Amino acid sequence: MPYPDAVNLPFNLASIGDGFIPIKPGGEVPEEPGFWAILQGGALVVREGEDGLSLPEGERPAWLDGAREPLCVGLWQGRPLWAATLGRDLTLPPPFVAEPFNAVTERLDDRLLTLGGLAQQVLQWERKSHLCSLCGGGMERIAGGWGKRCLSCRHEHYPHIHPCVIVLVRRGGEFLLVRKAEWPKGRFSLIAGFVDFGESLEECVQREVREEAGVEV
Secondary structure (H helix, E strand, O other): OOOOOHOOOOOHHHHHHHHHEEOOOOOOOOOOOOEEEEEOEEEEEEEEEEEEEEEEEEEHHHHHOOOOOEEEEEEOOOOEEEEEEEEOOOOOOOOOOOOEOOOOOOOOHHHHEEEOOOOEHHHHHHHHEOOOOOOOOOOOOOOOOOEEEEEEOOOOOOOOOOEEEEEEEEEEEOOEEEEOOOOOOOEEEOEEOOOOOOOOOOHHHHHHHHHHHHHOO
């Protein structure tokens, strides 16, 4: 696996590769049974079988009734991946178990850690972004992403889970600069952006440069 190796990180998108396609709020979700990344406290609910641990799949599990409404975070292996939380007091029926993210004996592989960690980040943001942290006003989604805007003071909020990056792309004696159409004439900037759910810093650099300049680094 290319640097950073998953052994040095709680998760990163390289471990799930092309098998995962993110879906942001408002995106189209296929109407078919999918996979479930269900969190119970600091653990990921998995199915324990002869081949090891795997995510629950199929229709919504009956024992999930009463939990908060699930949120689709993307496609995993071509099918919807739903994120949801479960009460700590609920006893899971076999063959399902709640496997801690920081267990002494690591049983969750890199893919399960990444999918579960991504679901955890999304649900944490949704839980903490109901109200504006500046004025207490209600929030509305900003189209095309996970950001939200306060209905009262209009301040924009973005997930605080990861930092952002700013990068100097160099080719010989040249630097890659970008500008926004509304900026004054002659103003340019390095490429920068927020780290997305599940990304490492290096993966964020590659994505932002690709999105803003159409250049592969």
